[in-house]
Structures are given as structure tokens and as C-alpha cells.
Amino acid sequence: MKNKIAFITGATSGIGEATALLLAAEGYDIVITGRREERLAGLKVRIENEYGRKVKTLCFDIRCKDETLNAFNSLSEDWKSIDILINNAGLASGLEPIQDGDFEDWDKMIDTNIKGLLYITRIAVPEMIKKNCGHIVNIGSIAGKEVYPNGGVYCATKHAVDALSKAMRMDLVKYGIKVTQVCPGAVKTEFSNVRFHGDDERAEKVYDGFVPLTAEDVASVIKYAVTLPDHICLNDILVMPKAQASAYVTYKE
Ligand code: NDP
Ligand code: 8X3
Numbered sequence: 001m002k003n004k005i006a007f008i009t010g011a012t013s014g015i016g017e018a019t020a021l022l023l024a025a026e027g028y029d030i031v032i033t034g035r036r037e038e039r040l041a042g043l044k045v046r047i048e049n050e051y052g053r054k055v056k057t058l059c060f061d062i063r064c065k066d067e068t069l070n071a072f073n074s075l076s077e078d079w080k081s082i083d084i085l086i087n088n089a090g091l092a093s094g095l096e097p098i099q100d101g102d103f104e105d106w107d108k109m110i111d112t113n114i115k116g117l118l119y120i121t122r123i124a125v126p127e128m129i130k131k132n133c134g135h136i137v138n139i140g141s142i143a144g145k146e147v148y149p150n151g152g153v154y155c156a157t158k159h160a161v162d163a164l165s166k167a168m169r170m171d172l173v174k175y176g177i178k179v180t181q182v183c184p185g186a187v188k189t190e191f192s193n194v195r196f197h198g199d200d201e202r203a204e205k206v207y208d209g210f211v212p213l214t215a216e217d218v219a220s221v222i223k224y225a226v227t228l229p230d231h232i233c234l235n236d237i238l239v240m241p242k243a244q245a246s247a248y249v250t251y252k253e
Pocket of ligand 1: 009010011012013014015016033034035036060061062063088089090091092112139140141142183184185186187188189190191192194215
């Protein structure tokens, strides 16, 4: 019997990378995706050496429908038959009031967080339907539950993930496919470096004075959700640092 396969988008850093490592340790073969080819190659070697699992790397920009389709179709039939799809690739770009927002930032967030998630889901789900089982994990955010000033477009994209998670669950329940949304609060990854366009000093300050979540913390929640008995589905998980009471109330010492 072949091993179970987890397909993780955005595995070149942060939550996606940590989840790939944790699920490999759990015995899954892994498909890892992202745009940074060297990072994918490095993670493949690490998983193979440390956990002895099989790994496929797919280097593509999830904003591009054709690249996404071609990447998925480059897999053999065995590898296309995935058990878990982790829709993790995403980003915030900029932190501006609506009147100052940058069109390019908005396109990046909408095209990645909403359209990219939809493309890969649409392409991968028929394989799950064929075998009448599967599990989709969408990485939402506290920003999909609340909004905060200057974050309107990012929050809108994560509210879309919230809506899509609920709707997908309704569409797919009859095929035995589970849909879990995992919504973290502040996680220290490359997220803020990307949001502030490479201003690492500003990014670092986001996490001053409190203990944020780590990528591994979120990965362990994902692992918990995907390793429960088949008849249980955790629909929606909000996971926050202890010091963070809401999207914009964080107790800093
Ligand atoms: P990172 O920046 O560390 O990781 C983001 C991942 O997404 C990278 O692997 C990146 O790969 C991939 N990615 C981004 N754009 C694209 C693209 N166009 N095509 C393909 N892959 C892409 O951040 P996190 O690990 O923190 O973020 C992961 C998810 O968690 C995101 O959806 C984010 O919104 C969400 N989240 C993060 C929180 C946080 O505080 N950090 C809190 C709540 C949710 P590459 O650059 O190689 O393409
Ligand atoms: C990332 C967390 O609070 O910066 O989704 O939006 S937040």
C-alpha cells in the first residue's frame, strides 16, 4: 500500500516548511511548493535524509493558473492522488489606510491568498473525489475573523478564506472530504518581512515585548487536525499567542 501524501503550498519558509517537516516525521510523503527553487531543493534533501520519506518539489507561482495546472499535471498519477492539501501559500503586502493602498500590493494579496488557493483546490480536489476521501486545510488568520486599521485588503482576503472554507465544506461533505480552517494570530516567520517589503528592522519590532507563536506551534495544530480519527473534523481553529487577545490587542511588556 502506498504512503499517504500531503501536498503543502508555500513550503519554502514559515508555517508551510514546519508543517512539511512535521508531517514527514509522521510518515507522510510530501509535495512541497513555492517559488524559491533552492529552498525547495534544500527541504527535499532534509526530509529525505532525516525522515526517509519521498518528496516531490514543484516550483511555481500560485498566482498563475497555467503554472499551477502544469505543475500539478507534471506529477505521476500516484502523486496526484493526494490525501491532504494544505493551502498555506499566502502573504500580506503593505500596511496602509485604504486611501494610500498600493495597487500592486493589493493584486499580490488577492491573487495569492484568494485566487491561488482556489486554483490549486480546483485542480487537486477531483483526485480526492475519485477516492471519496481527503482533507483540505486552509490557512486563514485572525485577520479572517476581525479587521484592523490599515490591513483592510489583507483582512478581506482572509475573510474570503473563511467564507471559502465554509462553502467548500458544504460542497465536499458528500464526497467524504474534510475541510479544516486554521486561523493563527501573530506567528514569527518571514510574514512581516514580506509585509514590510524587506524592512527587517520594522518586521522585528512587530514581535517586540511578547512571545509570538512559532511556525512549529501552528504546524503542531495542523498535525493534530489531520491525524484525528477519520470520523472527526475540526472545522475551524483559532490559535493565538497567550499575549494576543484580538487582532489589535496585544499585551506587550
Ligand atoms: P512566510 O512568508 O514565512 O511563508 C509564506 C509562504 O508562501 C512561502 O513559502 C512563500 O514561498 C509562499 N508564497 C507566497 N507567495 C507565493 C506565490 N505567489 N506562489 C507560491 N508560493 C507563494 O509566512 P507564513 O509562514 O507566516 O505564512 C503562511 C500562511 O500563514 C499565509 O497564508 C499567511 O497569510 C498565514 N498567516 C500567517 C500569520 C503570521 O503571523 N505569520 C498569521 C496568520 C496567518 P515563495 O516565496 O518561495 O514563493
Ligand atoms: C497574520 C496575522 O494579525 O498580522 O495573518 O493579520 S495579522
